[in-house]
Amino acid sequence: MSPDAELVAAPLIVHLIHRLDVGGLENGLINLINHLPPERYRHAIVCLRDYTDYHLRIQRPGVEIISINKREGKDWGHYLRLFHTLRRLQPLLIHTRNLSGIEGQLLAAVAGVRLRVHGEHGRDMDDLYGVSRKYRWLRKLLRPLIGHFIAVSKDLEAWLIGTIGARPQHVTHICNGVDSLQFHPRLGPPAAVGPPGFLCEDAFVIGSVGRMAEVKDHLSLVQAFILLIAEHALPRDRLRLLIVGDGPCRHACQELLGQAGMEELAWLPGQRDDIPQLMRAMDVFVQPSLAEGMSNTILEAMATGLPVVATAVGGNPDLVYSGWTGTLVPARAPAMLADALNDYYRLPALAGSHGQRGRRRVLDEYSLNAMADAYLAVYDALAAPPAT
CATH class of the missing domain: 3.40.50.2000 (Glycogen Phosphorylase B;)
Known part of the structure; x- marks a missing residue:
């Protein structure tokens, strides 16, 4: 036949x-x-x-x-x-x-x-x-x-x-x-992403990927980003926010960034087809959802070798071992989310070890x-x- x-x-x-x-x-x-x-x-x-x-x-x-x-x-x-x-x-x-x-x-x-x-x-x-x-x-x-x-x-x-x-x-x-060949850790400096001048040489990029719907709660991530600069005093010239995806909450996130005077520190490009490349420009990945089954984007971030900060909802605790491959925080808790991101900014070795362990877990189990x-x-x- x-x-x-x-x-x-x-x-x-x-x-x-x-x-x-x-x-x-x-x-x-x-x-x-x-x-x-x-x-x-x-x-x-x-x-x-x-x-x-x-x-x-x-x-x-x-x-x-x-x-x-x-x-x-x-x-x-x-x-x-x-x-x-x-x-x-x-x-x-x-x-x-x-x-x-x-x-x-x-x-x-x-x-x-x-x-x-x-x-x-x-x-x-x-x-x-x-x-x-x-x-x-x-x-x-x-x-x-x-x-x-x-x-x-x-x-x-x-x-x-x-x-x-x-x-x-x-x-x-x-x-x-997850496709661990397509999603892999970056080798060398990140590729240029965003508008001209968005990424400086030593930028620390906080990233997220997903539908910008209410259940994904990207507003909490924006609030945490603002807190990092306003209260944790992280330098504006290094900190960057990258949220990839489209949906009804995108405009509200852009408005909040504008009100804080931080719109030039963030890039919200909408839906993209180059997710693996964009993830390789990130230093830490955030999944701030209010509810989740089993997040493909968390798996993709782990395959990329990124530490993951995620809310302790749904299937997220199955993927993220808090203190080992990332950090779990409560949902709708921007201050705790900011604390977790601050740790990764100030402790690069911690971010590196969590990302490596996450990559190994993907190769072994997913x-x-x-x-x-x-x-x-x-x-x-x-x-x-x-x-x-």
Whole structure:
């Protein structure tokens, strides 16, 4: 059988997500498709909303991407469009992700999709701690339709079992993986980034990467940066802030920096395609989220050899060993965040040792191949014929 024929014969997995755009969940999905054996499964991505050029990162041929074009609010017609899409595709398995996709489990069951997987990757502002009665009720109602759950952090795994009532044998904790060849420590001085004159020769760059949405709380990072200069008396001519990403909170961060007279010390370039290069210009990485599943950007920063300051929420403590590979601080605590950053500025050897240990941890535990193998094991176990 020719390779093309093998691909056509391979069973289809439909991945149902909200929207295919820049984000940790979406990055993880593309990494998964790129690293699963192409002869084992075909893939289609069904987006409840739409998709952007981010899909060009997919390296596997033949991945169909479909937009359901769900309108804001209640769009009853999107259920019918999703049902007809699933009937046309006739996948062996559907893999939904997060709250926005879980209703697709019911449509998949009605459409005759026999194998159904649901993944939890993190929470949004409207239910930071997974305690909403409405959302818990929805998950519990749909739980019998789901053949297997995947949680990207131990926190989410415990919540699925203890709060949602999933059976432990039906839940698998699978860590995200990172490309440690693309993300690697810098060799020599950092490349020039930002507007002319942004980086001086001995600049100390505090960096972050992510959607600039309220749940990511980049405002706390900006407040901490201001405190470093105003109260910790770190020199303005050395300190720099680099926040990569776009979203509704970007303007508020820029305004706060302007009010403090520090806009020239910061660069908020919006969405970028050169994240590995920009990370190699940083001296410390910050993840200030209010809630998190398992952060791809923390893993990328660790692979880059950066010490990580992160909030002690969700899956962050699984990744950052405070005092060993980085520092954990409470959420919404700019003063404590500033204290942690001050330590790394004043103790360069500490920053270097934490970054080296983080890099070693990524190489040992968070490879893309290990992640793909774990997902493949779940898919294969569900697809295996029943024992006689």
